[in-house]
Amino acid sequence: MSRHRPIHNRLSLLPVGLAMLLVAQALGPPTAAMAQDAAVESVAIVTPASRTNQGWDQQGVDNLVAVGEELGIEVEVVENAGYDDITPILNDLADDGFDLIVCHASGYQTVCPEFAQSSGVPVVVIENPGAVASALVADIETQAQEAAYLAGVLAGLETTTGTVAVVVSGEPPTWNFMTVGFAEGLHSVNPEATLLYQVIGEAAYDDAPNAKRVTESVIAAGADIVFGMGDGASFGMIQAINEHNQNLPPEEVVMFIDVIGDKSGSDAGQYLLSSVLFDYRGAYTQLVQQLDEGTFGKVYTMSLENEGVRLLEIAESADPETVSHVEETQAAIIDGSIEVSAVGDADGVHGRLDELFPR
Amino acid sequence: MNVEAVLTALLAAAILSSTALLLAAVGEAISERAGLLNLGIEGVMLISSLAAFWLTLESGSTALGLLGGGAAGLLCGIVFGLLATIGRADQVVLGLGTTLAGGGGSAFLFREIYGSDQPLLAQGQGRPFQGLLDWLPVIGPAVADQRWFIYVAWLLVFGAQFVVARTTFGLRIRAAGESPFGLEAVGGSVIRMRVAAAAIAGTLSGLGGACVSVVELGFFSPGITAGAGFLAIALAMLGRLSPVRILFGTLAFGLLTGLDTGLQIAGVDVRPEFLAMLPYLGIVIALVAFGRGTRLPRALGKPYTGIAGSR
Numbered sequence: 001m002s003r004h005r006p007i008h009n010r011l012s013l014l015p016v017g018l019a020m021l022l023v024a025q026a027l028g029p030p031t032a033a034m035a036q037d038a039a040v041e042s043v044a045i046v047t048p049a050s051r052t053n054q055g056w057d058q059q060g061v062d063n064l065v066a067v068g069e070e071l072g073i074e075v076e077v078v079e080n081a082g083y084d085d086i087t088p089i090l091n092d093l094a095d096d097g098f099d100l101i102v103c104h105a106s107g108y109q110t111v112c113p114e115f116a117q118s119s120g121v122p123v124v125v126i127e128n129p130g131a132v133a134s135a136l137v138a139d140i141e142t143q144a145q146e147a148a149y150l151a152g153v154l155a156g157l158e159t160t161t162g163t164v165a166v167v168v169s170g171e172p173p174t175w176n177f178m179t180v181g182f183a184e185g186l187h188s189v190n191p192e193a194t195l196l197y198q199v200i201g202e203a204a205y206d207d208a209p210n211a212k213r214v215t216e217s218v219i220a221a222g223a224d225i226v227f228g229m230g231d232g233a234s235f236g237m238i239q240a241i242n243e244h245n246q247n248l249p250p251e252e253v254v255m256f257i258d259v260i261g262d263k264s265g266s267d268a269g270q271y272l273l274s275s276v277l278f279d280y281r282g283a284y285t286q287l288v289q290q291l292d293e294g295t296f297g298k299v300y301t302m303s304l305e306n307e308g309v310r311l312l313e314i315a316e317s318a319d320p321e322t323v324s325h326v327e328e329t330q331a332a333i334i335d336g337s338i339e340v341s342a343v344g345d346a347d348g349v350h351g352r353l354d355e356l357f358p359r
Numbered sequence: 360m361n362v363e364a365v366l367t368a369l370l371a372a373a374i375l376s377s378t379a380l381l382l383a384a385v386g387e388a389i390s391e392r393a394g395l396l397n398l399g400i401e402g403v404m405l406i407s408s409l410a411a412f413w414l415t416l417e418s419g420s421t422a423l424g425l426l427g428g429g430a431a432g433l434l435c436g437i438v439f440g441l442l443a444t445i446g447r448a449d450q451v452v453l454g455l456g457t458t459l460a461g462g463g464g465s466a467f468l469f470r471e472i473y474g475s476d477q478p479l480l481a482q483g484q485g486r487p488f489q490g491l492l493d494w495l496p497v498i499g500p501a502v503a504d505q506r507w508f509i510y511v512a513w514l515l516v517f518g519a520q521f522v523v524a525r526t527t528f529g530l531r532i533r534a535a536g537e538s539p540f541g542l543e544a545v546g547g548s549v550i551r552m553r554v555a556a557a558a559i560a561g562t563l564s565g566l567g568g569a570c571v572s573v574v575e576l577g578f579f580s581p582g583i584t585a586g587a588g589f590l591a592i593a594l595a596m597l598g599r600l601s602p603v604r605i606l607f608g609t610l611a612f613g614l615l616t617g618l619d620t621g622l623q624i625a626g627v628d629v630r631p632e633f634l635a636m637l638p639y640l641g642i643v644i645a646l647v648a649f650g651r652g653t654r655l656p657r658a659l660g661k662p663y664t665g666i667a668g669s670r
Contacts, residue, residue, distance in 0.1 A: 050466075050470075050580075050581060051475075052470065052474065052475040052477075053580070054475070054477055058475065080466075163360075171631070194360075196623075196624060197623070198620065198623050198624070199623065199631035199635075200635075201631070201632075201635045202631070202632045202635060204635075206580065206582060206583075206585070207585055208576055208578070208580060208583060209376055209571065209575060209576060209583075209585060210376075210585075210616070212372075212575070212576060213369075213372040213376060213616070213617060213620065214620050216368050216371075216372055217365060217368050217369055217372065217617070217620045217621070217624060218624065219368070220361070220364040220365045220367065220368035220369075221360050221361070221364070221365045221624050222360055222361065232580050235477060235479070235576070235578055235580065236576060238479070239479060239576055239577045239578065242479070242577075243577075266476070266477065267477070267478055267479035268477065268479060350628075359626040
C-alpha cells in the first residue's frame with residue numbers, strides 16, 4: 001500500500017479545499033476586499049434629528065433620496081437618532097444588509113469609523129478626514145466657508161446700521177467654518193462694521209425659544225442683518241425677525257441669511273436675504289461610484305467650485321451693485337485669487353473673530 | 360450700542376419665556392398639594408402646544424388656539440387623575456409614560472398633519488398696555504409691552520394662589536395631599552379632589568404649552584418645549600408649592616437665561632457653555648439654599664386606599 005495517494009486523488013481534493021477556503025474567508029474577520037465586492041444596491045443614512053427640520057438633517061436625507069432615485073438604489077432613513085451611541089442602529093442596518101451607511105452628523109465622527117472597522121460595512125462620516133480608511137471609511141468635508149464668505153460680503157454691503165450678527169446653535173466644525181468665512185467676507189468690504197457673535201448653547205440645534213430670545217437681543221443691539229446657523233432653532237431666529245419687522249418700512253427691516261436649505265418659498269422666506277446652500281448630491285453620487293469601482297475611502301470636500309456649496313439667489317431687495325460684487329467675489333474665490341480660511345475649532349473661531357473685529 | 364434697548368429686550372424676553380414655565384409650575388404645585396406627583400407635565404405641554412398651534416392656524420384665532428391648548432391639557436389631566444386615583448397606577452411610571460407618549464405622539468401627529476412643511480403663525484397678537492410705561496426705563500416697556508396672554512397668565516397665577524390659600528375648595532385640595540383620611544372623615548372625597556387638582560394642573564400645563572407655540576414662538580416643532588415641563592417641577596419645589604413664590608422663581612430663571620446673551624453682547628470673554636449652564640446652576644443652588652425648608656405634602660405620590668382599605 002502506497003504511503004502516498006495517487007496524484008489524481010489529491011487533485012480531486014482541490015475543489016473541496018478551495019471550497020473550505022472560501023467558507024473560511026466568508027466566516028473570517030472582515031477585510032477591505034470584502035467591502036468592495038458587490039455593486040451598491042442599498043444605502044442607509046442616520047441623522048441626529050428630524051428629516052423634516054428644513055436644515056442639516058433634511059438636506060442630507062433629501063439629497064440622498066434624490067441620488068438613490070437617480071441611480072436606482074434603495075435608501076433607508078433612520079432619523080432622530082440623537083447624539084448618544086448609535087452602535088445598535090448601525091448593527092441593525094448591517095444585519096439588514098445595507099451596502100453603505102451615511103453617518104450624517106459630526107457627532108458620529110468616532111462611533112462610525114469604529115463600527116466600520118469591526119463590521120466591514122463601509123461608512124461615510126462628516127468632518128473627520130483622519131478616520132478615512134481604504135474601502136471602509138470616506139469623509140465629507142462640509143467646509144462652506146467660501147459660500148459663507150460671499151454671505152459676509154453681502155451682509156457687509158447691505159447693512160445700514162453697520163452692525164451684523166452671527167447667531168449659532170453650537171460650535172460644531174460645520175458652523176465654525178462658516179462663521180470665519182462670513183467674518184472674513186464682512187471684513188473684506190466693511191472692516192468698520194460691528195460683528196456680534198452669539199452662541200445659543202452647546203448643542204442647541206432645536207432650541208427655538210432661546211434662538212428667538214438671542215436674536216431679539218442682537219436686533220436690539222442694532223444688528224440689521226442676522227446670519228443664523230441653527231437647524232430647527234433657525235425658526236426661532238426667523239420669528240424674532242418677522243416680529244420685529246411688523247409695521248416697519250422696507251428700509252428699516254432686519255434681514256436673515258440662512259444656511260443649508262432653501263426656505264425662500266416657505267413662510268420663513270419673507271425676510272430672507274440669501275442662504276448658504278449645501279448640496280450633497282455630488283458627494284453621494286461620487287461616493288457610491290467609488291464604492292462600485294473599489295476606490296472608496298477618500299475625502300470629499302464640498303466647495304464653490306464643485307457646487308457642493310453655493311449662495312442662494314439674493315433677494316430682490318438687495319442693491320444690484322451688491323449682487324454684482326458678490327458674483328465677482330465668487331469668481332475670484334473659484335480662480336484662487338481670494339483664499340478663505342478654514343477654521344473648524346471653536347478656539348480658532350474666537351481668535352480669528354478677535355483679529356478681524358477686536359472689541 | 361443702545362444698552363437700554365438691549366437690557367429691555369433681555370428683560371422682555373425673560374418675562375415672555377418664563378410665562379409657560381410659570382403656568383406649568385403652578386399647575387404642578389396644585390397637583391402636588393393634592394398628593395399627586397405629575398412627572399408628565401412635559402408630555403402634556405407638548406400635546407397641548409401642538410393642539411393650540413393647529414387650532415390657531417386653522418381658525419386664525421389666537422384665543423381659540425389657546426383655549427384648545429388648555430382643553431387638551433384638561434383632558435390629559437383628567438385621564439392622569441383618574442388613572443392615578445381610581446386606577447391606582449404608580450404616579451412616577453404614569454407621569455414618565457405621559458411624557459414619552461406626549462413627546463412621541465405630538466411629533467408623530469405633527470409629521471402626519473404637516474409633512475415636511477413648517478408653517479408659521481402671523482405675529483398679530485394684541486399688546487393692550489403698549490407704551491403705557493415708556494417713562495420708566497427698561498422695566499416699563501419690558502413689562503407693559505407684552506402680549507395680552509401674559510397678563511392673563513399672571514391673573515391665573517394670582518387666582519390660583521387665592522383659590523388654594525383662601526377657599527374651602529383649596530383647603531380640601533390641600534387636605535387631599537396632607538391628610539386624605541382626615542378629609543374623608545369629614546365627608547370629603549379624596550378621589551374627587553385629586554382628580555380636580557389633576558384637571559387644573561393639566562389645564563395650566565396645557566396653557567403653558569400653548570403659550571410656547573402660539574404666543575412665544577408662533578410655530579410648533581417636535582420637542583419644542585425643550586424640557587420646560589421638568590424645569591417646572593423643579594421650580595414648583597423651589598417655590599415651596601406657592602404660586603406667588605413660583606412667579607418670582609420663574610422670573611429669576613428667565614433672567615439668568617438671558618444673562619449669557621447679555622454677557623456675550625457685552626463682549627465678556629467667557630466660554631458660552633459656562634454661560635449656558637448658569638440658569639440651571641442657579642436652580643440647583645437655590646434648591647439647596649432655599650429648598651431645605653420645603654415640606655412636601657405627607658401623602659404626595661401615595662395612592663389613596665380609603666379609610667378601611669376601600670376606595
